[in-house]
Every structure is written in C-alpha cells, then in structure tokens.
Amino acid sequence: MDDDLTAGLLRMVRGSGRPPGRVLLTGWFSFWDGEATAGDTLAQRRASAALTRAGIPHDTAWSPGFRPGALSLEAARPEAYDTVLFVCGPVHGPQVAGLHARFGTCRRLAAGVSVVDPADPAVTGFHEIVARDGTAAPARRDLAAAAPAGPLPPVAGALLSHGQGEYGARRRHEEVNARLTRWLSGKDCARVAADTRLATDDWRLCATAEQFLALVSRFDVVVTTRLHGLVLALRTGTPVIAVDPVAGGAKITAQARALRWPALVDAGALKEELLDHWWWWTLSEAGRTAAARHAMR
Template structure:
C-alpha cells in the first residue's frame, strides 16, 4: 500500500478503538469569503472518493457563493458529525481557527495541508495533521495530484470586439457580448479570453502574429465577434463560431460568406438555442473536418 496522504489519513481515521462516525469534509472551499481553487476541489474529490471507498459516511460543506443551496458550514449541524476533516490549503488564520470553536465537539483532522506556523491556533486546534509540507514529516504528494477527475471538457478561445465605433448606431457589441458571455458561463468548457491585439509591453498579450496563431491552434473551438478571430482560427484549422456584432451584418458576415463558413450568427440571433446548435456542430467530426479543410486552402 502506498504511503500517500490518503492512506495515512485513513489509517488515522480508523485508529484502534476509534470509530470515525460521520465525517464533515471541509476546506478553504467551505468559507463564505474563501476561494474554491481547482486544486482544493480536486483534493476534496480525492478524499471524498477515498472515504466512500472505505465505507465512511461523509458530507462536504461548500461555500454558498460557489455552490448555492448546498450544505454549508452555516447549515451543517456540528453534533451531526463525529469528525471534521479539513483538506488542502494552509491551516492558518482566523477562519480556520474558528472551525475549532464551532466544531469543538468533533474530532478535528487536517490532511494535505501546509503548516505555515505550527504555533498558530488554526494548526494547534487539530487533533492530528497529515501535512504536505511545513512539518518534520516527509513531504508527500499533494492530494490533487492523484484525485479522480471526469473527462476533460473542450477549451474555448473567446475573442470579442468592444470597439468599432465606426459602425455608429448599428453597433450591437454590448448586447451581443453579454449574450455570448452569459451563454458561455453555462457551458462545460475551459474559457480562455484572448485578443488579436499584439503588444511588446504587456505579457498578457501575444507579441507576434505567430504567437497568436500558436495560441489559437491549441483551442478546441473559438467563439468570436472579430473578423480576424474568424479568419485566423480557420487558418489554424480550429472550428469557430462567428457572431457578427453589427446590425444587418458587416465584415464578419462578409468574410464568413466569402470563406464558405457556415457557423455564422447574426447580431439579432445569438440565442442559446442557436449558439448551442453551432457549438455542437463545431465540436463534432463534421465541424472539425470543415475547419481542417479551411486550414489547407
């Protein structure tokens, strides 16, 4: 059996003569004003799966801001649990220290955490800590490194125009962008905002056209309101959903038609149904093949 944090922790939970009872799984993802990071959530998934596999009943307390309606530290009844388990992040500061008071009737354990100050009440309040760093114990793999995860979703490059004042009263940019971003927020995808603007004094932007092409070529799909978002995505063989932000159509529509690219949406029509249709097509084999063909022209 490997000596990772999960194994050590389960041995601690099942110490001779002690029943772990029901466990409340917590972390920085539990605090109302805390942050739910990818690493923290993967650590939660790791321990939740390990507890389930070991037959240990458990619940997870989530931040209401991250998962509204789910069990939270506020709604969790301390006496309903025998053990509080805190995973990932630093055991440091007043928020963690407050857990010891609220859940004082529970056995309190921490796993996969960083011990910044061993004398901090946030750390000393735990009955046992299985740390990833900050103690004399050997450094172990972080819980997120071996956490179970589902299939990876597509990566969507998002290239939006916010200017183009030359179109005057025909501009629909604000409304179109709001519809696109609101729709994208509900899609299971990794969203990467980017810009066709180049700069040599801003590390967040590409400095050369080749850098931009390299970036776009890594996306699974591009959603854009910019002409060159459309043109350069297809140049790299990346499927693109082009939304023309100008009422009646302008250069985005003209270029999409010139290139024979079908995934074109009018400024008046970026509804969820229309965008979902082109999303599914762009990520399908026919959509990927159509984009690949454009890259060879």
C-alpha cells in the first residue's frame, strides 16, 4: 500500500481529476553537474513505480554524466510533457529555478523534497509541493525507504599496493592496479577501498589489527595486490583473488603457494577472462568453502 507521500504524489499528478498527460520525472540526478545519490535514484524508482501502477505515462531525465545515452533535460522537449515532477533532495538554488524557466508551460510539482527556504524561487516556482520536511506539515517518510530494489550484489574489498620499490624493474604495480580497478569497476558489486596500514590519527584507517580483521571479514570477496591482503582475508574465511604485481612472481605468489590458494594471477597473465574465472569461483560455494577451511585452520 502506498504511504501518504506517494499518495500525495499521485494526487498532485492527477490534478483536478482530468486524465494526466505525459510526465517528465526529474531530480538532482537530472542535472549535468548535480549528484545522483543512491537515495535520489531509489526515490526515482519509487515515483516511477507509482506512476506506472497508476497508468500515467512518463519519462525520466538523467544527467549525461551519470547515464550517457539516456534522455537528458536538454533533449527533453517541454511541449512533449504536461507535467514535470521533481523528486527527492532539497528544492533550492539556480539549477532548480532553471527547471521552472525551461518548463514554464508545464505543471511543475515536487514530491519527497526538503524545503529549506520557502521564499526561494526554486520553491515558489512549483505549483504544488508534497514535502518530506521543512513545511508546517508533519515530516513524511522518504520515498527511498520503500523503493523497489533488486537482489543485493556482493561487496568487494580492494586492497592494492602502490609501493614495493625494492623490486625495481620488475614492478608492474601501476599497470596492474589500473587494469584491476578498470575490471572491478565493470562488476556488479559494492566496491570498498581498504588498506592494511594502521593509524590512530586518520579516522579512515583501522587503528588495530582486530579492526582490520573485522572489516575484511565483512567482505564477500577481496581483490588484492598485497601479501597481507591475501593472508588476512583467508584468515577471516573471506575468498580472495590475489594478483602478484611483480613480474615473474614474488612474495604473493610464494604465499599463495604456501597457503595452497588457487585464485592467483601473475602480472604477466592479467586478463579479464582469467579474473572473471576467479571472480565467479570465489563467489561460488566451492570458493567460500575453500576460504572457510583456512579460517578454521
């Protein structure tokens, strides 16, 4: 069942009861220099799902910087739409005010937004607002809270070495890290950069070995060019893809062999096909079971 915010959204779009025309769904995710946050995009999904269920035709305008090739605000023709609906985020500033100028012939509505300054032209330019906060009405639950979402992808920890100058001309760290991160960016996963370095003066780093082990144990898979990325991931039972960034193999290769861990890639054999093979193996039951045996040891 729709909550009061979604119900208010549909009431606005339906207007006076006449059949609504085509709706252009917008938000901060629509602006070229805006931000497409997880909350914004989930709010878009919630609004789109509500419009679809109500049989209201609509399009979504996306920032070309976030979704190249999708419909953009610049390509959306104002005469093609009856209504512009802005969802999520604060309604303030020149970008939102510019939306009113470009789509001045359309009904302009906002839902699930924060009203910071009621006198801001970005606010007063809307014909109607159903806000989540900032007005005299009680705060409403954000649109993203119950938005449709698919299965959650795995969480991949990336532990990469950028040093090891002791290997001299055998170092392939820059090339290996560039290829690894490019490959990892194409995977459907939540990527988390981690570091084995400990510090007490930097909140972004772990301060104790136990904190680091706690972090690594939460990952579904670790991709690393560090020896201790391999060793400590297996200690926690987390499957790991170990890539040796030294030509001909060095300490990572030696350690993988000592641990009898198969998911090892040499710098000279770094190909997407091989990385893909170990990716699916580490996420499989066989990979998880193999890593769990190391934790038990």
